[in-house]
Amino acid sequence: MEIYSEYSFWWLIPCLIISFGLAYLLYSRSEKEKGFSKGLRYTLTALRTLVLAGLMFLLLGPFFKYIERQVQDPLILIVQDNSSSVILAPDSAFYQGEYITQLGRLASNLEESYEVLAYRFDSEITNGLDIDFQGNRSDIGSTLTSLQERHINRNVGAIILATDGIYNRGSSPMNVASAAGLPIYTVAMGDTTIKRDLLIENIVQNRLAYLGNDFPVEVMIRADKLKDRTATLRIARQGEVLFTRSITIDDEDFVTTVPAVLNASSTGRIRYDVSLSVQPDEFIQENNFRSFYMDVLDSRQKILLRFAAPHPDIAAIRQAIESNENYEVVLESTARASGDLKEYDLVITHGIPQRKTGGAEIIDRCREANVPLWVIAGLQTDWSTLRNSGLGVDVQLKGGDNTTDASPSFERDFRLFDLSGELEEALSEWAPLQTSFAEFSVDNAAKALLSQRIGIVDTEQPLWFFKETDGHRSSVLLGEGLWRWRLQDHVSRDGHDRFNELIGKAVQYLAAKEDRRQFRVYAEERFDEDDPIIQEAELYNASYVPINDPEVTVTFTDEEGNTYEFLFNRTQAGYYLDAGRLPNGTYNYTALVSLEGETYRSSGSLTVEAIQVEAVRTQADHRLLYRMAQSTGAEMFYPNELDALEEALLNKEGIVPVIYTTEQMTDLIESRWLFFLLVLFLAIEWFVRKYKGGY
Template identity: 30%
Template sequence: MSIVSEYPFWLIIFCIALGAIYASVLYTGKNSKKWHKNIRRLLFIIRFIAVTLLAFMLLEPFFKVNTKIKQKPILAVVTDNSASMVATKDSAFIKNELPKKISSFTKNVSKDINIEHYNFGDSIRIGQNYNFDNMFTDLGNSFIDLKNRYISKNLIGIVLFSDGIYNTGINPMLAAEQIHVPVFSVALGDTNIYTDVSISSLTSNRETVFNNYFPIEFSILATEAINENVQVNVFLNDKNIFSRDVLINEKSFSKIFNVNGFADKKGLNKIYVSVSSLQNEINKVNNSRTFYFNVNEDKKKILIVSNFPHPDVRALRQTLETNLNYDVKSVIDESNSGDIADYDLIIAHQIPSINRGSSTLLEKAKSANTPVWIIAGNKTNFKVLNALNAGISVRVRDASENKITAIVNEKFELFNIPQNEIDFVKSMPPLNSVFGEFSTSFGANILLWQKIGSIVSSQPLLSISQVGNQRWAFLLGDGIWRWRLYDYQRNKNFNLFNSFFSRIAQFLCQNSDRSRFRVIYEPTNYETENIKFSAELYNQNFELINSEIVELKLFSNSENYNFTFVPDGSGYSLNCGRLKSGEYNFTATVKSAKYPYSQSGKITIDDYNPEFAETKADFNLMNQIAMQTGGISVDIENLDEINKFLESKKLIQTSYIKEKKYIEIVDWKWILLIIILLVSIEWVVRKREGFY
């Protein structure tokens, strides 16, 4: 055990000096002669110790205690809970027999091992849940999550029950490299190849501009259908814009199509692509795909400004330029920004800068109520930043570089963040920030928290706030260009990076709407997602209020729902839960004679289930994961082989870890009792001697 403090220990000299001076004033000099010599010495020592201890408490000292903790070995049993597990002919076995097999296996595991159960689909969850209804499988990020959960713990292996099919997240092979414990693969599912044709992918722009052409790309796959003819059709808002007969001339056939659509309808639009089914085809669910996108009247103008070149600027520009709805411009030196009022969003990288005492760019943006997104780092002038009173405050302790990992705040309500983007952010390299204390104003919405090591702090990394009629976003770290490279390294594209940062820009750009009542929502959703809305209501001074009741009516041809928004921060939020697929219209209304506002719109909910797009089990991937991690692949009927492996490799061993605990001395009751006892003794002695 040792004592540590945030303050330098040489300050203890002043604590001792203060105690000595205080005691000397009372018990030395002329006034001290009235005391007996021994009494005077006793009182001097008591007062000296008491004052020194009190002064020492002002240094906020801690006890640092090192303890040893015994850890039994842990075996994680992880089961694939996605819909593809029950999409083939062995579904009855998976539903009825697999849970029994897992239960029997865990009962036979050594009593010296702790078994911890997980199930995964779009994310990993604790417990034994065998519904097999998840519509996404993210095996890669499930491995990453397990790795993070068991840092400094005695994990000796992972038993994986899965069909090896994944359709979102990072490549499981890349993730498995980071685990450093053996994975025991139990491959399940059907590996037979059946006659099948499918629309394997469909992509287009999420947003485009009215009266413009836009690209549509899709691909078809076919197996065991050589010399068969199929017809491919593309519909835009129920109008056939492309039709072609395709001859399948290979046993394993694939073909990519590129089609141009014309945006002649404002608002929400629908692309539907289908391929005709084959005579002996079993799985016809994957024969069509739907894609929804929004058509806007005008382009949003975005200005990216930095006072010096930085790869973040290029990464953001390349990302935003993929959206035809944005007109993006970047400049070096804020003096070249031009008329700020012309833009719908200003992205200021490391502005205000440390080499400048002020920022005319931000002052102009504030005057024009133009939304601003500040990306800060160790070249940011935080004194000027704090003076903006824009919803963030940073107290810098050390301007040297601090590495901070990001984690998404899953309670964030302003707009939806899909699970694959949440997992993407969690697995990205750290950003560069400064050592300091970060705080937000009341009503700020935290999108990303700072994570240092394995600890998620209560300090924001990315926040969004509304000040008057202006939106502000603050990313308190630079280096996002590395995220873009990691996305490409893992997925061979920039889709997750582009989607995540485009969502933020899209939300901020909406601030150019000057209406007094606004509803913010995602126009396209999946059946697997909770449908969320948020709303903003402004008074006559364009100040956010949420004192009025706001209701939402959601309706389709067959369904009608009524909801009431909940006050959230300075605005409103609403979680409608999961809804059936289809097109829904909505009307949000402020129930107030003083604010007679309403807004209508449309959302779509897609029933596409990627779990049925590919149902052939990937035993090869399961075997590779086991080999790469030093584990083994076993058949479901031979699970005892895992126990034999653990015993033969002598992995069943108890470990000990050292844990540091910090205890504030001021909270230690014995210190307080000692000080009270010393002061009490002094008082009793003084009273006994006739002095007070």
């Protein structure tokens, strides 16, 4: 601790002189104090001098500076791979027994010189070395990143990474290691030899099919050291074999893709089992079997696209909608209009109502049938009829048949559905639509997605808006030329993703059915076997006010009829369930709740898919581990060399304690002890003078 001042300490001399002078005058010239003994007067003079000098000294702004030094020992992080691929080796017994003991001994020995923290990882990182080698995934990159984030302000000396180098999730560990800035010592586990094996490497298929339709499946097969063997590929559903193919393996490093076409003959979530005939001397047989699931729907949502005259917009809209297999588009001209609109989930009109052919009655028919409507107004639109249609748009023509170009300007306040940032950016670049030269306005219930930009001026006039009246949803686009947007999207991105997103989200919003259920359960339909089963539920009373007083239970039933029952937890305005992990397979669930004497239920199904990635790649990647160690200034060791690893760490020059220095400054005037000391001096002086009759 040191004392400093804002001014030179030489000012203490005048302070002492002035203080002594004032005290001397008090006790040498006062008649009452002249009767005090000489020693008493000297003592009181000294007390008063100290008090006055102390107060004057405080005017100099003195302060204390404290310097605190903290020594932080080096931290060694031990990280053990807990994935199942580690023990897919001839010495698996060593890894599950003696190796774990040696690793614990290494941690204990290092604790004598360093601070040591141990972790295990597979798909995520966990504290401790409770190792069972049962992890379904390996994410080395995220593990290293997590370690750095957890210990960002610590004196980390080194990381010991014990793994086989196989990763099947996350980013490249080499890139993460190079950017870590600290030595990463690797322990190379697993077996680097290529094993005799036949396996299903991947299955490629759509997740959705429609009843009665055929759907393609591609099975990727790999075989190592099985040249001149023959294998049989089978695809089955509920024990019924649907596809068989004989495969001749003509290379020691054999890879092939087998295409198959299956028929969706029943609805629901259907499980298909894919298998390869087992070879007698295969290293792993489990990777010869794999399953996939298909959601087979009974029907698509039907959309009617009615037009007054052929136009390139019609093809652009149709192609964008049909990029989503959930929709089926029916084209119909006004000249051949027929059928009941109730069979459609959405009606889109282009150029209707038209001045010559009319067609305005479809607007009223959609409203009566409560079928959502999207009107695309073109240059031949009968604006007078559209203005009186009740769709919420007012049109005041300014130049007869004159037209204008209106570029899209995205409205930031639009909240009916979200658009991606890339699409919002593209809208500002796409070509203008052609519309009539007019003044457009909409009523208060309308929500504009796009407004018109004329030249470089953003106007408040709508270009595309949405409206909902008494549960009936409608939309009006005040211009034609959407086909140019699709063309520009293809030119700039070599695809139509952004244009398809724009049309798709508008259609999805308009065609969505309003959910009036009082009890609803929300859940994902697919989970990996290492994911917890999460569900949320909402309950509404007769006034559709959310409540959560009654208990909600749910029962899961697997394919063998086994049941699993759970109770939802209450949240602030609903319910939440974490059912943990369930064995892989398909489950039907039913959630129940009782409200005012009536039982409500919500049912559905979900699939827990097996993870087999650890059995797909079994050859350890020691080359990766060597490169990681070398690039960070460390070394690679094998599991039987942990003693050498300990010695290397103890002799590493850069692993040393770090001294952190902290400076703290405190103004002397804030010191309580000084305040009480000065008060004590004054109190003693006052008491003595009082006692001697000085007052």
